[in-house]
Amino acid sequence: MTGDTAIIDTAGLEALVSALIRRGRVVVGPTVRDDAIVLAELTSARELPYGWGVELEAGTYRLRRRTDRMAFSHSAGPQSWKYYLHPQRVRQWSADRGPDGTVTVTEEADRPPSYAFLGVRPCDLAAIATQDRVLMVGPHTDDVYRRRRVGAFLVVVECVEPGATCFCVSMGTGPGVHGSYDLALTEVDDERGHRFWARAGSEAGAEVLAELPRLPVDAATADAARQAVDRAAGRMGRTMPEVDLRDLMRDSREAERWNDVAARCLTCGNCTMVCPTCYCTTTENVTDLTGDHAERWRRWDVCYDLDFTHMHGGPVRQSGRSRYRQWLTHKIGTWHDQFGMSGCVGCGRCIVWCPVAIDITEEAHALQAERVAGAQSEADAEETPERKGHP
Incomplete structure (x- = not known):
């Protein structure tokens, strides 16, 4: 039993x-x-x-x-x-x-x-x-x-x-x-x-x-x-920041960190290929040389591909910056809104198999550090001279 x-x-x-x-x-x-x-x-x-x-x-x-x-x-x-x-x-x-x-x-x-x-x-x-x-x-x-x-x-x-x-x-x-x-x-x-x-x-x-x-x-x-x-x-090699990752992604849409990762990312899609939860697919039609036999195949697709968001007039996400941001924001942020859970399970495959060693946990910590620094700057700007101790 x-x-x-x-x-x-x-x-x-x-x-x-x-x-x-x-x-x-x-x-x-x-x-x-x-x-x-x-x-x-x-x-x-x-x-x-x-x-x-x-x-x-x-x-x-x-x-x-x-x-x-x-x-x-x-x-x-x-x-x-x-x-x-x-x-x-x-x-x-x-x-x-x-x-x-x-x-x-x-x-x-x-x-x-x-x-x-x-x-x-x-x-x-x-x-x-x-x-x-x-x-x-x-x-x-x-x-x-x-x-x-x-x-x-x-x-x-x-x-x-x-x-x-x-x-x-x-x-x-x-x-x-x-x-x-x-x-x-x-x-x-x-x-x-x-x-x-x-x-x-x-x-x-x-x-x-x-x-x-x-x-x-x-x-x-x-x-x-x-x-x-x-x-x-107690011996995990990596950690995520101890914050609500949905809020972090929502507050980081215009973060400067995206420019840093875009300078390194090859938009190869390796991270989505090895990710155990990524599920996107596309279809392709093929024929033989005679044109008398045709097949339709479904295959994995990646949100790093320019054609992934191609519409009349061109792709919606044209830059590597926007495509990496989409992947990470969906993976640990808006996946909750769609499915009521995170799209990341902490296996670390995307870190290991990225050819330029981009680390999803490092990026999340960097985005959190930028968010904290931004909030502190706003607080400092709002502080009056009297509260700073000046006459």
Whole structure:
């Protein structure tokens, strides 16, 4: 039943993957490939990145060897689960013209696999919930996302070692698990061995957990796991300013800081590509050389693209300054107005994968400092000579 707990070891983790595959699920999890920890289909828990960690900084990502066998002590990689739930390219329909000129349109039949996501970070769990709100709640739902999301089995792994660019505590999304999941794991590796504190968060999770080989009940492991998560919360590499970010963005529309970031930003859109919550798309039509076959594809789009706001007469946001301001203002400001939550979960991917090392937390702190300085200048200007102590 929901709430069941157990202590498992690496053999139990292997049994978990096997149990999910037996249920007909495609298991996706982290693995080492091309000098990065990426998400890929797994056939065995042995493919997990045991003994690998990462070094992160603004514009920097490097693998490093660890001195232990931890499988999940690495921060968010270049991919998020958005790649599987909200794929980069989806064919929507195709059309063929026959010899008699008749055109037949065939709608694409999207039959996604039944996914099991192994190693979902708490920040990425929050990102999935954010995309649920955007793409599945309201009058206009996304059928591609819904078919992939409904029934997906989520195995969340709490963070015990945050990266230098992580700030999930500021956004209230980690390092401990919050929200809905099927199984939650917390990894412990100490003098008593390498093991996982596992908890079921759903009936489906409890059913799978009941099949796994268990170690003897051990309250000390659960305590060690909780303490590791608590320590991680105190070791965040980044923070957001402790202010209402919606108000900050509203008050910073004309800030000078936008000019500074515009001088550095390449408007490449890397930050939106790696962001686990960005959801914008566009459509493109393609034909073959004969003109008898045509297809319509939906693909990711970015608000940094000039064509993103193109209307009759040209794009609305012509400058890099305006496009970066739009992205950041929407991400941590007006997203609240649209969806009742923040569009940022504190994963830090946009910091790591920005080629010129623009840091969303640094920009937010700079905007707050400028706002405070402006308010102080206004207060000084209003102060009378008498109040300053002059005759």
